[in-house]
Amino acid sequence: EIVLTQSPATLSLSPGEKATLSCRASQSVGNSVAWYQQTPGQAPRLLIYDASNRATGIPARFSGSFSGTDFTLTISSLEPEDFAVYYCQHRSNWPLTFGGGTKVEIK
Amino acid sequence: EVQLVESGGGMVQPGGSLKLSCTASGFTFETYWMHWVRQAPGKGLEWVATIMEDRSRKNYLDSVKGRFAISRDNAKNSLFLQMNNLRAEDTALYYCARGYYGSPDFWGQGTPVTVSS
Numbered sequence: 001e002i003v004l005t006q007s008p009a010t011l012s013l014s015p016g017e018k019a020t021l022s023c024r025a026s027q028s029v030g031n032s033v034a035w036y037q038q039t040p041g042q043a044p045r046l047l048i049y050d051a052s053n054r055a056t057g058i059p060a061r062f063s064g065s066f067s068g069t070d071f072t073l074t075i076s077s078l079e080p081e082d083f084a085v086y087y088c089q090h091r092s093n094w095p096l097t098f099g100g101g102t103k104v105e106i107k
Numbered sequence: 108e109v110q111l112v113e114s115g116g117g118m119v120q121p122g123g124s125l126k127l128s129c130t131a132s133g134f135t136f137e138t139y140w141m142h143w144v145r146q147a148p149g150k151g152l153e154w155v156a157t158i159m160e161d162r163s164r165k166n167y168l169d170s171v172k173g174r175f176a177i178s179r180d181n182a183k184n185s186l187f188l189q190m191n192n193l194r195a196e197d198t199a200l201y202y203c204a205r206g207y208y209g210s211p212d213f214w215g216q217g218t219p220v221t222v223s224s
Contacts, residue, residue: 034210043214091209
């Protein structure tokens with residue numbers, strides 16, 4: 001099973017600041033990582049698929065990148081609606097797994 | 108507009124059974140992989156099962172193998188999850204999700220399952 005380790009667990013930032021979220025895979029997953037945003041009481045929303053492709057309707061302030069087994073989600077300038085929990089997920093093989101999440105909270 | 112509406116959740120005793128349903132609309136259901144993903148109260152996301160557009164190909168989380176069965180009816184744009192021999196640790200909100208292959212790209216709002224005596 002591929003383990004995805006997200007860091008930090010919590011990120012305290014102010015609106016307008018840049019957020020950098022990390023997801024490390026326990027073994028090679030190619031580029032098959034997606035990122036999701038979940039706000040309280042809501043279903044997750046796909047932000048990024050295949051490491052760096054923005055999903056339909058996702059603002060350009062969200063971007064994804066990777067190097068080897070290290071994946072990064074960057075939010076260039078936080079908007080009030082961006083304070084949420086973010087999960088990474090791989091689709092490289094079975095079982096599919098999610099990271100433990102990073103909570104982006106208002107400082 | 109893509110819509111996924113889950114139903115069938117509820118409270119059941121340990122060892123009991125439930126069948127979850129998901130009705131899809133707004134896309135060509137028969138051409139997509141479909142997933143069930145769950146979220147225990149206050150916890151993260153956990154993949155449960157996937158069925159590919161070819162209904163013969165299915166995959167399961169190890170802890171639900173032999174107890175849960177995923178199925179689909181492409182003629183009725185519906186996805187199902189038959190859950191047997193339920194355990195307390197199966198308590199969660201169960202999401203139906205459309206797949207961009209192995210990555211869920213659109214999610215329903217979920218149906219809650221509580222396993223308790």
